[in-house]
Amino acid sequence: MNVSPTSPRWHTIAATVENKPGVLARVAGLFSRRGFNIHSLAVAPTEDEKFSRITFTVDIEGTPLDQVVKQLDKLINVVDISQLDPDASVERELMLVIVEVGEQRKELMEIVDDYRAYVLNEGDGKVLMSWSARPSRLDELEARLRPFGIVDMQRTGRVTLPSLGT
Amino acid sequence: MTSSNPNNGGEALVKALEYEGVDVMFGLPGGAILPVYDPILDSSIRHVLVRHEQGAGHMAEGYAHATGKPGVCMVTSGPAATNVVTPLADAMLDSVPMVCITGQVPLAAIGTDAFQECDTTGITMAVTKHNFLVTDAQDIPRIIHEAFHIATTGRPGPVLVDIPKDIVDPTNPKSAMTWYDPDSVPMELPGYRPVMEGDPALIEEAAALIAQAERPVLYVGGGVLKARAAEPLLKLAELLQIPVVTTLMARGAFPDRHELCLGMPGMHGNYTAVTAMQESDLLISLGARFDDRITGKLDGFAPTAKIIHVDIDPAELGKVRQYNVGIQGDCKLVIEGLIEATEKLGTSAQADRSDWRSTVSGWQEKFPLVYEDSLPGDKLKPQFVMEQLRDGNPHDTILCSGVGQHQMHASQFWKFDHPYTWINSGGLGTMGFSIPAAIGAKAGMPDRRVWAVDGDGNFQMTAQELVTATVEDIPIKVALFNNSYLGMVRQWQEMFYDERFSEVHLSDNVPDYVKWAEAMGAVGIRVESPEEVAPAIAKANEIDDRSVVVEFVTDARENVFPMVPAGKTNSELVVDPSQQHLIDGDTSGKGAAS
Numbered sequence: 001m002n003v004s005p006t007s008p009r010w011h012t013i014a015a016t017v018e019n020k021p022g023v024l025a026r027v028a029g030l031f032s033r034r035g036f037n038i039h040s041l042a043v044a045p046t047e048d049e050k051f052s053r054i055t056f057t058v059d060i061e062g063t064p065l066d067q068v069v070k071q072l073d074k075l076i077n078v079v080d081i082s083q084l085d086p087d088a089s090v091e092r093e094l095m096l097v098i099v100e101v102g103e104q105r106k107e108l109m110e111i112v113d114d115y116r117a118y119v120l121n122e123g124d125g126k127v128l129m130s131w132s133a134r135p136s137r138l139d140e141l142e143a144r145l146r147p148f149g150i151v152d153m154q155r156t157g158r159v160t161l162p163s164l165g166t
Numbered sequence: 167m168t169s170s171n172p173n174n175g176g177e178a179l180v181k182a183l184e185y186e187g188v189d190v191m192f193g194l195p196g197g198a199i200l201p202v203y204d205p206i207l208d209s210s211i212r213h214v215l216v217r218h219e220q221g222a223g224h225m226a227e228g229y230a231h232a233t234g235k236p237g238v239c240m241v242t243s244g245p246a247a248t249n250v251v252t253p254l255a256d257a258m259l260d261s262v263p264m265v266c267i268t269g270q271v272p273l274a275a276i277g278t279d280a281f282q283e284c285d286t287t288g289i290t291m292a293v294t295k296h297n298f299l300v301t302d303a304q305d306i307p308r309i310i311h312e313a314f315h316i317a318t319t320g321r322p323g324p325v326l327v328d329i330p331k332d333i334v335d336p337t338n339p340k341s342a343m344t345w346y347d348p349d350s351v352p353m354e355l356p357g358y359r360p361v362m363e364g365d366p367a368l369i370e371e372a373a374a375l376i377a378q379a380e381r382p383v384l385y386v387g388g389g390v391l392k393a394r395a396a397e398p399l400l401k402l403a404e405l406l407q408i409p410v411v412t413t414l415m416a417r418g419a420f421p422d423r424h425e426l427c428l429g430m431p432g433m434h435g436n437y438t439a440v441t442a443m444q445e446s447d448l449l450i451s452l453g454a455r456f457d458d459r460i461t462g463k464l465d466g467f468a469p470t471a472k473i474i475h476v477d478i479d480p481a482e483l484g485k486v487r488q489y490n491v492g493i494q495g496d497c498k499l500v501i502e503g504l505i506e507a508t509e510k511l512g513t514s515a516q517a518d519r520s521d522w523r524s525t526v527s528g529w530q531e532k533f534p535l536v537y538e539d540s541l542p543g544d545k546l547k548p549q550f551v552m553e554q555l556r557d558g559n560p561h562d563t564i565l566c567s568g569v570g571q572h573q574m575h576a577s578q579f580w581k582f583d584h585p586y587t588w589i590n591s592g593g594l595g596t597m598g599f600s601i602p603a604a605i606g607a608k609a610g611m612p613d614r615r616v617w618a619v620d621g622d623g624n625f626q627m628t629a630q631e632l633v634t635a636t637v638e639d640i641p642i643k644v645a646l647f648n649n650s651y652l653g654m655v656r657q658w659q660e661m662f663y664d665e666r667f668s669e670v671h672l673s674d675n676v677p678d679y680v681k682w683a684e685a686m687g688a689v690g691i692r693v694e695s696p697e698e699v700a701p702a703i704a705k706a707n708e709i710d711d712r713s714v715v716v717e718f719v720t721d722a723r724e725n726v727f728p729m730v731p732a733g734k735t736n737s738e739l740v741v742d743p744s745q746q747h748l749i750d751g752d753t754s755g756k757g758a759a760s
Binding site for chain 2: 017018021022025026029033064066067070071073074075076077078079080
């Protein structure tokens with residue numbers, strides 16, 4: 001479980017936890033008191049409602065990943081924990097974004113088509129669109145939209161599952 | 167407890183505690199926990215009424231340290247719960263098995279800022295191994311069972327169970343429940359699976375590494391005591407003829423009077439223990455955690471040593487120092503495995519360690535713990551008092567310490583020959599620990615002699631529990647080292663702040679400790695001259711029907727040596743001023759710089 005020096009700075013960890021009140025607070029509290037930094041976090045029940053899966057991305061600069069995983073595993077409500085290798089897993093993140101339409105509606109819609117994003121809502125000189133993709137692709141789209149003027153944006157944080165073989 | 171099965175949460179809670187084998191608990195009632203105190207009147211459990219909830223927590227810890235059984239305390243909601251936060255944190259850092267029951271406002275009032283409401287589970291999340299908020303009376307027997315299971319297995323620790331008033335109040339329909347034996351239902355702990363057995367392949371690898379080592383040291387921590395592994399440890403050390411250091415949390419895990427014992431390492435460890443670790447080529451860490459008080463400046467710690475790290479908590483392996491062989495497992499089982507693997511290798515497989523043994527014993531001869539006798543008319547030397555206390559008591563005396571200079575002097579000068587005879591606050595460093603901890607130890611081991619060693623600063627934090635000792639007839643003896651100062655802080659100001667003494671002088675004449683002891687129903691004795699010391703100790707030991715406080719008026723100028731200054735490596739150990747010239751001219755301990 002040692003982290004090689006060439007590992008990327010962000011690591012994705014998925015923890016299966018008991019679906020009980022206060023469990024997220026235990027996880028979040030552990031991160032803060034051990035000085036680990038959470039980059040993003042997504043949490044929802046699994047196929048079995050007794051359990052939730054928390055997927056989080058941690059900044060492991062300064063904190064060995066090994067310690068993060070072992071300390072989390074010590075929490076009584078954490079049932080299972082796995083580090084997800086980006087090369088062997090599928091990652092998705094959802095983004096909702098409101099963009100100014102302005103004069104360049106045509107260019108904007110080309111981008112929407114390019115990325116196969118969805119326009120969910122339009123009005124007041126703005127469009128609200130949604131897109132789900134790999135987080136790095138969301139970064140790309142975000143960069144392309146920025147020149148139009150992003151009015152508001154919300155990303156969910158990534159969710160991940162291991163991919164099914166190769 | 168009545169013979170019929172409980173039909174409400176309050177009775178079920180008390181019965182569940184009885185079911186877990188609880189014989190003594192420490193606590194103080196209040197509004198939210200009231201319904202549980204009623205069935206206590208009919209219970210076989212002895213309840214010790216404390217004077218402050220912090221005392222209840224430390225008593226539970228002292229009981230657990232001394233007996234190996236989980237300590238139990240019970241308090242009400244709000245301020246009572248916040249008052250046990252310190253003992254919980256203490257138990258967390260020292261891995262003390264403890265179950266704490268707190269009352270809570272009724273379910274419907276939770277979150278409304280009700281009277282004496284606080285978010286107890288939220289507040290204690292970081293200072294417990296686990297905590298529970300019970301919301302259904304029917305769950306009480308199972309959750310109490312889970313709490314004891316978590317507290318006592320794996321790496322032990324404190325578990326808190328927060329219980330809203332309505333589910334234990336028989337006049338409230340929410341308290342209705344049907345009793346079941348707690349272990350007749352499965353525990354609902356899918357994420358809790360402590361690993362006990364060490365990996366046999368790693369144990370063999372460790373045994374092979376030990377066999378090659380020329381300068382090995384057994385680095386023994388509190389985990390050995392928690393695993394009740396003192397016996398196999400002795401066997402392993404003798405089999406391998408490897409010297410042993412016992413950390414502050416492990417004093418007594420290996421007999422101090424044994425020829426292989428080097429005593430305590432660390433910031434105030436003795437020269438030989440510190441230097442042997444520093445010069446070692448293999449540290450065999452058993453239930454220890456490379457605490458900063460042991461390692462000193464980390465990048466200069468034991469620079470040539472390979473590491474075998476054995477711990478039941480996998481998160482300790484590699485947390486501070488990278489290991490060569492890391493074994494997750496119970497210390498007792500792993501030590502037994504190491505003995506077996508070593509025997510399989512045969513004695514001829516072991517490297518020649520005669521040079522190492524003679525180097526180590528050379529250090530022991532050259533750098534014993536020393537202090538100078540007090541001059542006539544001067545105040546007592548604390549080290550002298552500690553030696554007299556040691557020599558005036560049987561070897562199985564239980565010694566409970568507060569935190570500071572007296573604690574270090576006790577660990578240095580006492581001879582711990584038996585496990586579970588030394589009880590102190592090692593990790594959290596909680597001043598005021600000793601008196602309640604000693605009461606808890608005495609409650610658990612009533613036939614043993616229990617001495618608390620305390621400083622005057624410590625004493626003033628929790629002394630009121632001597633009232634508890636008197637009223638509950640749990641007599642302890644207190645050796646109060648009164649130097650009128652917060653002594654350890656004074657030492658740091660002397661050494662590192664140019665003798666600018668800021669807010670460390672308590673008072674030369676108040677309180678009057680003899681009168682205070684008497685006011686609490688104890689016997690008070692003041693001792694000011696060396697010839698009075700032994701007789702006062704003997705007199706205290708003759709009194710068995712109440713507590714005794716022996717105040718020793720000690721010299722505030724006396725510091726604790728050796729000392730590794732904070733931020734320095736262990737090679738920069740400062741020994742007693744009278745020995746410093748020996749270090750300056752020493753060549754055998756090459757790491758020991760002047």
